[in-house]
Amino acid sequence: MQVSYSELKQEFKRVLLARGVEEGTAEACATMFADTTESGVYSHGVNRFPRFIQQLEKGDIDPTAKPTKVLSLGAIEQWDAHQAIGNLTAKEMMDRAMALADQHGIGVVALKNANHWMRGGGYGWQAAENGYIGICWTNSIAVMPPWGAKECRIGTNPLIIAIPSNPITMVDMSCSMYSYGMLEVNRLAGRQTFVDAGFDDDGNLTKDPGTVEKNRRLLPMGYWKGSGLSIVLDMIATLLSNGLSVAEVTEEKDDEYCVSQVFIAIEVDRLIDGKTKDEKLQRIMDYVKTAERADPNIEVRLPGHEFTTILADNRANGIPVDDTVWAKLKSL
Ligand SMILES: NC(=O)C1=CN([C@@H]2O[C@H](COP(=O)(O)OP(=O)(O)OC[C@H]3O[C@@H](n4cnc5c(N)ncnc54)[C@H](OP(=O)(O)O)[C@@H]3O)[C@@H](O)[C@H]2O)C=CC1
Numbered sequence: 001m002q003v004s005y006s007e008l009k010q011e012f013k014r015v016l017l018a019r020g021v022e023e024g025t026a027e028a029c030a031t032m033f034a035d036t037t038e039s040g041v042y043s044h045g046v047n048r049f050p051r052f053i054q055q056l057e058k059g060d061i062d063p064t065a066k067p068t069k070v071l072s073l074g075a076i077e078q079w080d081a082h083q084a085i086g087n088l089t090a091k092e093m094m095d096r097a098m099a100l101a102d103q104h105g106i107g108v109v110a111l112k113n114a115n116h117w118m119r120g121g122g123y124g125w126q127a128a129e130n131g132y133i134g135i136c137w138t139n140s141i142a143v144m145p146p147w148g149a150k151e152c153r154i155g156t157n158p159l160i161i162a163i164p165s166n167p168i169t170m171v172d173m174s175c176s177m178y179s180y181g182m183l184e185v186n187r188l189a190g191r192q193t194f195v196d197a198g199f200d201d202d203g204n205l206t207k208d209p210g211t212v213e214k215n216r217r218l219l220p221m222g223y224w225k226g227s228g229l230s231i232v233l234d235m236i237a238t239l240l241s242n243g244l245s246v247a248e249v250t251e252e253k254d255d256e257y258c259v260s261q262v263f264i265a266i267e268v269d270r271l272i273d274g275k276t277k278d279e280k281l282q283r284i285m286d287y288v289k290t291a292e293r294a295d296p297n298i299e300v301r302l303p304g305h306e307f308t309t310i311l312a313d314n315r316a317n318g319i320p321v322d323d324t325v326w327a328k329l330k331s332l
């Protein structure tokens with residue numbers, strides 16, 4: 001089914017207000033969930049909202065909490081989220097990183113006791129829209145076996161790198177070949193994944209999303225490379241924020257909360273003049289896109305470049321929402 005932006009946002013807000021969330025917070029949070037969904041990231045927009053509400057009801061998420069600064073070292077700051085709403089806090093932290101970049105050329109904000117931020121790309125995009133290079137990542141609870149193991153010991157720890165090109169170029173990727181959110185999208189659509197997603201009951205690679213969701217045996221992105229990347233991202237987030245690692249969240253908490261995150265903004269305009277920047281970025285994009293196609297019917301594209309089209313399409317025709325997801329949202 002297709003729903004309008006206002007219908008979707010109204011539903012999110014209704015559910016939040018019914019749980020006693022203050023009007024301004026409910027409005028801001030509902031807006032972010034609706035924006036994420038309208039941008040085409042259904043996995044971490046409408047699809048993930050019931051899980052967010054479950055954590056709110058349980059008290060893992062404190063809608064009254066506000067992040068506070070713990071330590072300042074010039075370009076680097078440590079903050080404590082106090083388990084506030086994840087997407088609102090992350091937006092505020094990237095704003096803070098950009099303000100630090102205005103002063104120092106680069107701003108680094110490390111956050112502890114954070115909650116799941118949903119679509120990590122939203123915060124990279126936020127920086128790039130304002131002319132900065134945006135880099136951010138989060139750790140998570142252990143949901144993936146490290147390369148060579150059967151048991152979950154590492155996080156999906158998505159890494160986001162956004163570049164202020166025209167259009168914005170942005171990588172927003174889980175350290176797993178597929179995030180659980182994208183497995184769900186494929187399962188709901190009745191599809192197998194495009195490439196292997198994880199392991200089946202016999203330890204063989206499989207493209208069946210439901211099997212991987214059940215087994216919790218995700219395949220790391222790039223095999224051992226995604227496994228290693230997940231580990232070092234966790235280490236940096238833990239050290240910079242003085243917060244909890246994947247191991248600590250998994251062993252000391254009863255669910256995924258109190259995660260650690262990093263937000264970096266870099267002010268490019270003081271390093272290169274605007275005209276040269278645009279020309280160099282254009283050349284990179286043209287060079288990539290004009291590579292001889294493997295399949296003549298499939299365009300070579302850069303990450304992030306489809307969002308403007310998806311957004312325009314969803315604004316014109318309504319936002320696609322899976323029927324079962326909509327029914328669940330209405331029942332909350
Ligand atoms: N704990 C957490 O907070 C977690 C959050 N997530 C979130 O889930 C969302 C989905 O993540 P994930 O499943 O890893 O994302 P995807 O695997 O869908 O995409 C990963 C990256 O690959 C790019 N890409 C995909 N196909 C192509 C292509 N054909 N050509 C060029 N680039 C391509 C995407 O660009 P494009 O966007 O343009 O398709 C994107 O930048 C993200 O927003 C992520 O932040 C995921 C895991 C954990």
Ligand SMILES: O=C(O)C(=O)C(=O)[C@H](O)[C@@H](O)CO
Nearest residue numbers: 140143156179180181182256
């Ligand atoms: O994978 C996802 O999708 C996601 O958003 C995550 O946070 C983690 O992988 C996990 O917590 C999902 O259960």
